[in-house]
Amino acid sequence: MISLTPKLEKESESPLYDQLYRYIRKQIEDGSLAVNDRLPSIRQLSAHLVVSKNTVEAAYQQLLSEGYLQSRPRSGIFVLPLEQVPEVEGKPGASVRQQSEKPLHESSLQGRVGTIDFEYGDVELELFPVKAWKRCLAEAMDNRLHEVIAYGDRQGHLGLREEIARYLFQSRGVACSSHQIFLSAGTAHAVSLLCQLLPLTERIAMEEPGYNGVRAVFANHGKDVVQIPLEEDGLSIEALQGCGANVVYVTPSHQFPIGIVMPVQKRGKLLQWAYEQGGYILEDDYDSEFRYQGQPIPALKALDRSDRVIYLGTFSKSFLPGARLSYVVLPESLADTYRNGLQNYSQSVSTLVQTAMYLFMRGGAFERHIRKMKNLYQSRHRALLRAIHDQLGSRVGIIGQKSGMHLLLDVYGRECEELIQLAAERGVQVYSPMKHWTNPAECPRSYVMLGFAGVQEEQIREGVSLLRQAWFE
Amino acid sequence: MISLTPKLEKESESPLYDQLYRYIRKQIEDGSLAVNDRLPSIRQLSAHLVVSKNTVEAAYQQLLSEGYLQSRPRSGIFVLPLEQVPEVEGKPGASVRQQSEKPLHESSLQGRVGTIDFEYGDVELELFPVKAWKRCLAEAMDNRLHEVIAYGDRQGHLGLREEIARYLFQSRGVACSSHQIFLSAGTAHAVSLLCQLLPLTERIAMEEPGYNGVRAVFANHGKDVVQIPLEEDGLSIEALQGCGANVVYVTPSHQFPIGIVMPVQKRGKLLQWAYEQGGYILEDDYDSEFRYQGQPIPALKALDRSDRVIYLGTFSKSFLPGARLSYVVLPESLADTYRNGLQNYSQSVSTLVQTAMYLFMRGGAFERHIRKMKNLYQSRHRALLRAIHDQLGSRVGIIGQKSGMHLLLDVYGRECEELIQLAAERGVQVYSPMKHWTNPAECPRSYVMLGFAGVQEEQIREGVSLLRQAWFE
Numbered sequence: 001m002i003s004l005t006p007k008l009e010k011e012s013e014s015p016l017y018d019q020l021y022r023y024i025r026k027q028i029e030d031g032s033l034a035v036n037d038r039l040p041s042i043r044q045l046s047a048h049l050v051v052s053k054n055t056v057e058a059a060y061q062q063l064l065s066e067g068y069l070q071s072r073p074r075s076g077i078f079v080l081p082l083e084q085v086p087e088v089e090g091k092p093g094a095s096v097r098q099q100s101e102k103p104l105h106e107s108s109l110q111g112r113v114g115t116i117d118f119e120y121g122d123v124e125l126e127l128f129p130v131k132a133w134k135r136c137l138a139e140a141m142d143n144r145l146h147e148v149i150a151y152g153d154r155q156g157h158l159g160l161r162e163e164i165a166r167y168l169f170q171s172r173g174v175a176c177s178s179h180q181i182f183l184s185a186g187t188a189h190a191v192s193l194l195c196q197l198l199p200l201t202e203r204i205a206m207e208e209p210g211y212n213g214v215r216a217v218f219a220n221h222g223k224d225v226v227q228i229p230l231e232e233d234g235l236s237i238e239a240l241q242g243c244g245a246n247v248v249y250v251t252p253s254h255q256f257p258i259g260i261v262m263p264v265q266k267r268g269k270l271l272q273w274a275y276e277q278g279g280y281i282l283e284d285d286y287d288s289e290f291r292y293q294g295q296p297i298p299a300l301k302a303l304d305r306s307d308r309v310i311y312l313g314t315f316s317k318s319f320l321p322g323a324r325l326s327y328v329v330l331p332e333s334l335a336d337t338y339r340n341g342l343q344n345y346s347q348s349v350s351t352l353v354q355t356a357m358y359l360f361m362r363g364g365a366f367e368r369h370i371r372k373m374k375n376l377y378q379s380r381h382r383a384l385l386r387a388i389h390d391q392l393g394s395r396v397g398i399i400g401q402k403s404g405m406h407l408l409l410d411v412y413g414r415e416c417e418e419l420i421q422l423a424a425e426r427g428v429q430v431y432s433p434m435k436h437w438t439n440p441a442e443c444p445r446s447y448v449m450l451g452f453a454g455v456q457e458e459q460i461r462e463g464v465s466l467l468r469q470a471w472f473e
Numbered sequence: 474m475i476s477l478t479p480k481l482e483k484e485s486e487s488p489l490y491d492q493l494y495r496y497i498r499k500q501i502e503d504g505s506l507a508v509n510d511r512l513p514s515i516r517q518l519s520a521h522l523v524v525s526k527n528t529v530e531a532a533y534q535q536l537l538s539e540g541y542l543q544s545r546p547r548s549g550i551f552v553l554p555l556e557q558v559p560e561v562e563g564k565p566g567a568s569v570r571q572q573s574e575k576p577l578h579e580s581s582l583q584g585r586v587g588t589i590d591f592e593y594g595d596v597e598l599e600l601f602p603v604k605a606w607k608r609c610l611a612e613a614m615d616n617r618l619h620e621v622i623a624y625g626d627r628q629g630h631l632g633l634r635e636e637i638a639r640y641l642f643q644s645r646g647v648a649c650s651s652h653q654i655f656l657s658a659g660t661a662h663a664v665s666l667l668c669q670l671l672p673l674t675e676r677i678a679m680e681e682p683g684y685n686g687v688r689a690v691f692a693n694h695g696k697d698v699v700q701i702p703l704e705e706d707g708l709s710i711e712a713l714q715g716c717g718a719n720v721v722y723v724t725p726s727h728q729f730p731i732g733i734v735m736p737v738q739k740r741g742k743l744l745q746w747a748y749e750q751g752g753y754i755l756e757d758d759y760d761s762e763f764r765y766q767g768q769p770i771p772a773l774k775a776l777d778r779s780d781r782v783i784y785l786g787t788f789s790k791s792f793l794p795g796a797r798l799s800y801v802v803l804p805e806s807l808a809d810t811y812r813n814g815l816q817n818y819s820q821s822v823s824t825l826v827q828t829a830m831y832l833f834m835r836g837g838a839f840e841r842h843i844r845k846m847k848n849l850y851q852s853r854h855r856a857l858l859r860a861i862h863d864q865l866g867s868r869v870g871i872i873g874q875k876s877g878m879h880l881l882l883d884v885y886g887r888e889c890e891e892l893i894q895l896a897a898e899r900g901v902q903v904y905s906p907m908k909h910w911t912n913p914a915e916c917p918r919s920y921v922m923l924g925f926a927g928v929q930e931e932q933i934r935e936g937v938s939l940l941r942q943a944w945f946e
Contacts, residue, residue, distance in 0.1 A: 185821035196693035216817030220669035322824030344689035348658035351795030
């Protein structure tokens with residue numbers, strides 16, 4: 001057995017689990033722990049170090065979720081390879097440009113002329129794991145051709161569903177089985193299928209403002225969408241109680257577009273509401289991988305003791321928008337109804353993509369990728385906050401800066417349209433979040449939206465400097 | 474023989490097959506059933522447990538489709554390793570087995586345990602152009618990475634839409650521009666989007682019998698589906714005129730499941746109806762590539778002078794079910810409305826698949842593939858007709874034999890369920906077309922459905938010979 005001998009200091013300000021986490025991470029990074037080394041069990045290590053099992057578990061959990069370790073069923077916990085040097089194909093630093101702005105999962109046709117584009121929904125091309133993904137595609141074609149050609153399981157590739165279940169447990173605390181997971185071709189498609197196959201009530205509540213893509217799907221299925229105003233800590237439970245809906249769509253990990261991270265107390269109240277109503281919560285956890293401040297808060301689904309949460313996840317933000325691969329985790333009580341309805345439908349996600357994604361997750365490449373992107377986006381996020389502070393100072397307020405791939409600026413006393421125009425003249429594209437208000441006129445005129453995931457740090461600094469010139473000089 | 478001794482509770486809310494399924498799954502998961510253990514035959518187990526064969530078959534089917542079991546031709550049903558899936562690659566003549574029957578574009582859970590499976594929806598694996606398709610995938614990843622990673626055009630890859638327009642003109646006489654073409658992740662998805670984004674009336678007419686997958690989508694969007702009876706030459710225009718709908722879904726090139734090829738005179742009348750109504754025709758041209766007798770008849774869309782036809786096409790039959798790639802050609806007058814609605818949606822087809830398909834069509838490989846498959850299916854079709862004539866003679870009637878990938882047998886004076894059961898006991902799987910009747914009881918009891926696209930000629934002959942033994946000896 002490998003030996004771990006950290007010096008843990010009980011007097012330190014840093015908690016024991018954190019010291020242990022850092023120690024193991026360092027061992028991996030400097031090669032003292034090699035790829036595929038098996039770690040001691042939680043019990044062994046806690047006995048060895050004379051610390052509680054919780055301490056070891058918390059450290060392991062963190063390392064698992066950051067992709068340093070991998071838990072293999074019936075085998076144990078193993079060291080994963082560290083990311084390789086970024087595989088650059090194409091222009092260094094070129095980010096993936098989409099045809100249009102992408103709020104959450106969807107997109108619209110806004111112009112883009114600038115050289116620096118703070119478009120929400122872009123992902124970074126430079127760090128895309130081209131080689132690893134190509135290997136998975138090739139393996140799927142070479143060794144699993146029968147999976148790739150056929151329609152496939154209508155619920156989605158079983159192995160992939162199992163990998164997703166494992167990932168959700170490790171990264172989001174969501175305990176579910178592959179039986180409850182249903183793949184879909186994007187989140188709009190998932191919500192459409194929920195409307196088609198489940199007996200959801202006609203009236204559905206949403207945060208206001210809230211993600212316009214899902215609002216459109218509800219409306220296009222004849223639903224009566226009720227707006228629930230936001231408070232400091234997320235949607236108003238009081239307004240929800242009085243609204244007559246018993247289904248609500250929320251983005252608790254990172255309210256879209258405002259960016260509120262719903263605290264755990266409010267999560268409890270929301271779950272209580274659903275329980276008392278006999279209703280359901282649609283939890284859209286679209287970018288929860290990217291959190292930069294504060295303690296991790298478990299998904300609503302992880303806190304859901306009475307089986308009232310329908311969880312929506314996607315690979316569009318965390319990995320590959322073009323895969324068109326999202327998923328739903330249904331409460332046990334709804335899974336059979338949904339599966340029955342599905343008897344008349346085929347699975348809509350490309351089977352090649354499903355099989356390749358299964359191989360990509362199974363081999364640990366997905367976790368490594370997430371870890372890499374999290375570091376990258378965190379750096380960009382930090383660079384953006386600093387540039388805004390340095391360049392724009394007290395003339396703007398920042399809204400929703402704890403996580404995700406975008407934030408809002410409140411440019412005090414100014415008008416969005418003018419701001420966008422002035423920025424465009426300097427070659428910088430910024431956007432209005434207006435369309436996420438049911439009545440766009442209620443969006444504060446002084447708000448502009450900046451996505452930063454697809455913009456390099458240097459461009460971020462230059463872009464914000466140009467914004468200062470455009471808006472204040 | 475291994476012993477299976479579940480406690481099945483007839484009073485339980487959970488159906489017997491589900492109890493049996495869960496029992497066997499658990500035996501596999503906890504190792505009580507080992508890898509490569511052979512399960513008892515359906516007949517043996519149903520006798521042993523004193524349950525119907527249908528119950529055992531349904532449980533086996535579920536386990537097969539979830540990858541717990543594998544059916545090996547002429548050997549039996551075996552336990553698979555938990556992480557592995559069956560590999561048919563390389564075996565000459567192995568057809569792609571799908572998890573379930575696929576009427577038109579969709580699928581259902583019918584049993585498949587036999588050694589010769591006349592399942593509708595199978596495609597032939599042996600002739601799949603693996604190398605050419607891999608080249609297109611590789612070129613997309615190597616030279617068009619930016620297309621492959623991003624969400625992409627919400628209407629679909631422009632180059633691919635242009636290729637489709639060219640193909641439709643050459644092969645179906647349909648003149649349209651890429652502007653009118655919208656890609657979707659399968660036909661059910663296309664029909665769902667039409668329901669969501671176009672102002673179709675609440676009442677929609679369909680052929681009776683007709684494709685149950687699309688009927689389900691209409692119903693799941695709250696549409697009132699009106700059944701229009703079939704005449705010799707296709708749906709009754711008279712009944713259509715009186716039914717109060719101004720939208721009709723039809724399969725004129727090869728009525729599903731009956732197989733009528735609608736003659737050009739009736740096409741004219743149908744178009745006239747739409748023109749007078751100011752209504753629309755949804756033309757599903759799902760397998761028009763494969764026509765074996767008679768003159769080619771242009772698509773309705775090709776005859777559509779007053780812009781009333783919404784054309785549905787798919788690559789699931791002609792190329793690759795797992796691509797999940799279908800398309801809609803809209804009348805000019807509807808294209809803008811649809812495109813506006815689409816502003817809140819992303820494209821749902823994998824961008825990798827779109828780009829690879831574009832390259833595959835552009836290089837001529839698609840047309841070569843179609844030609845090859847048409848020859849192959851024609852040979853199989855001929856072999857099937859001859860075998861039926863030789864073996865079954867005047868004891869059966871053949872329905873819908875001019876084109877496509879399936880036909881119906883009318884086994885005079887007999888009952889479908891018995892016929893399916895007798896065939897299964899000889900290792901031949903045939904199917905009931907019953908579910909395509911709105912009221913399944915109205916389906917003639919003597920009809921069985923045979924798909925032949927995935928069955929080799931020799932197997933076709935052997936299979937029909939076994940049917941004779943099963944049914945008439």
